[in-house]
Amino acid sequence: MPQPLVSIICLCYNHERCLRPALDSVLAQTYPNLEVIIVDDCSTDNSVGIIREYVQRHPQLKFISTGRNLGNTKAFNIGWRASHGRFILDFATDDVLLPERVAQQVQQFEKLPPDYGVVYSDAEYISDDSEHLYLHSQKYKAAPDGDVFAEVLGRYFICPPTMLIRREVFEELHGYDEGLAYEDFDFWIRSARKYKYAYLPEVTTKRRLHSRSLSSTWYTKGNQLLASTVVVCKRAAKMVRTEQERNALARRLKYEARQAYLTGNFTEAEQLLELLEQTTGTPFLYRFIRELNRHEINLGFLRTLNNWLRYRQ
Structure with missing residues (x-):
């Protein structure tokens, strides 16, 4: 029986420095039945030159250029809609796949019933210079299986680039929501409402942390990432049972709401606190925060102080 086709959607935007090891890690996969689609989101560095070099040397690679910078959600949707795999891997080309990654996750899927839509795993975090930082499992201890809807509502525990996803999940969701600035939280909420998740306790991926990552600017005042979080929280509130x-x-x-208030994102903080009131009611501390927020009394120094105390040597 032939092994199922797996589509790796390689998303590139100005990844010139990391692109070669990323693509090499895709080509080094031990799993034989792969479709590799590289989507460049109008890079302004030499990424396209490197991609063309790889495509010339490895004709099995497919290359799509978005033509203009569209952002991750739209660029990925272009890639997966052009794919044919039974399973989809969303791969940013500043990360690295370990050689057994796809083989291990497909093997895991083959043991699972069809109501499992996602297999995710442990990961190694690396620096800009590819130095080891820590393992995902060291920072986020519990990795639940099965119905994870409540878990993804309440906390972060999935390392996004470790996910292998059934095609049916994307087809049902119509891909990522292109109106959002980032995709992970919304994807988890919408997919976990119907599909189960399985955890593979193996390091399958090296995730690169660098100064240009989304997480480094998450709560910057006026950042659209926080506005997208508000949208997803409102969506989730309609889905709770x-x-x-x-x-x-x-x-x-x-x-x-705490993070939004302490970073001066007063509009988003108010929206989140209002949703909290509608969800469970507002405890005293958050009523107090809401009053401070309404008067735009900035206590952001408390967040700075907390971070300094937490991370000082």
Whole structure:
């Protein structure tokens, strides 16, 4: 019986420095039945030159240029809609896949019933210079299986580039929401409402952390990432069914509201606190925060102080 086709959608935007090891790691996969589609989102560095070099040497690689910079969600949707695989891997070309990555996750999927839509795994975080930093499992201890909807509502625990996803999931969701500035949280909420997740306790991926990563600018004042989080939280509020899920959403709203307030994102903080009131009611501390927020009394120094105390040597 032939092994199922896996489509690796390689997303590139100004990844010149990391692109060769990323593409080499795709070509080094031990799994034989692969479709590799490289989507460049109108890079301004030499990424396209490197991609063309690889395509010339490896004709099995497919190359799509977006023509103009569209952002991750739109660029990825172009890639997966051009693919044919039973399973889809969303791969940013500043990361690195370990050689057994696809083979291990397909083997895991073959043991699972069809209501499992995602297999995710452990990962190694590396620096800009490819030096080891830490393992995902060291920072995020619990990795649940099965129905993870309440878990993804309440906390971050999935390393996004480790996911292998059934094609049916993307078809049902119509891909990523192109109106959002980032895709992970919304994808988890919408997919986990129907599909189960399975955890593979193996390091399959090296995820690169660098100064240009989205997480480094997440709560910058006026950043569209936080506005997208508000949209997803409002969407999630309409999907909760149980008290456990409602409480999980409240945990998320409290965290995001605190961060929004302490970074001067007063509009988003108000929206999150209003949603918290509608979800479980507002505890005293958050009523107090809401009053400070409405008067735009900036206590951002507390966040700075907390971070300094947390990370000082």
